[in-house]
Amino acid sequence: MTLLEAKGLTRHFGGIRAVDGVDLTLRRGEIHALIGPNGAGKTTLVSILSGRIAPQSGVIRFEGEDITALPAHRRVTRGVAYTFQITSIYPRLSVFDNVALALRDSRDLARDVPLALARTGLEGFADETAGELSYGHQRLLELTMGLALRPKLLILDEPTQGLANEDIAGFKALVRSLVPETTVLLIEHNMEVVMDLADRITVLNFGRSLATGTPAEIRANPEVQAAYLGGDHAEA
Structure with a gap:
């Protein structure tokens, strides 16, 4: 279909x-x-x-x-969600806050953000500053932000x-x-x-x-x- x-x-x-x-x-x-x-x-x-x-x-x-x-x-x-060729995250914000911005219409960020992070294995990085992550983890964060939109x-x-x-x-x-x-x-x-x-x-x-x-x-x-x-x- x-x-x-x-x-x-x-x-x-x-x-x-x-x-x-x-x-x-x-x-x-x-x-x-x-x-x-x-x-x-x-x-x-x-x-x-x-x-x-x-x-x-x-x-x-x-x-x-x-x-x-x-x-x-x-x-x-x-x-329709689009992740970019060049990583597009908010480097000064925490990993949690990056995903929360993607999920800004969510009624329960305390539940939905950890679920999104767990899907890509980033649940242990929620409090880390996004710009300090390794490049691979930054790409995963961007993917998490896209997937959070379901x-x-x-x-x-x-x-x-x-x-x-x-x-x-x-x-x-x-x-x-x-x-x-x-x-x-x-x-x-x-x-x-x-x-x-x-x-x-x-x-x-x-x-x-x-x-x-x-x-x-x-x-x-x-x-x-x-x-x-x-x-x-x-x-x-």
């Missing part, structure tokens, strides 16, 4: 066609990865999906409703960037635990993570959708091999 459907999304910056007529369908309860060479348009596309950037053309439907004109904060209330769709923009190998295994286990209650759209440069986690993969190249399929189908696609997998690209 479809959760989100985007048709003909376009966004140009001057003469650069960052997103050029992209279609994307996300199914309920799947982990869907978005990959492609640097500059392929991945972050621009998810910024459009989350409402941070408006498309110049195209339509986005979420649970059957047209949300194309909704701003980001209204999409959050509909169930999103129907969680967009993760390069979540393993900067993580140590031992942290990546824990991240993969956490993402798997989110489905089927949450659909995950994952932008990720680590192809091992992508192939291990994703149910389906969409490949972008020069702002256009090159292919969508299972990991096996994407590996076997000659166009994808020529444009991305077969080259020396280190990042998605």
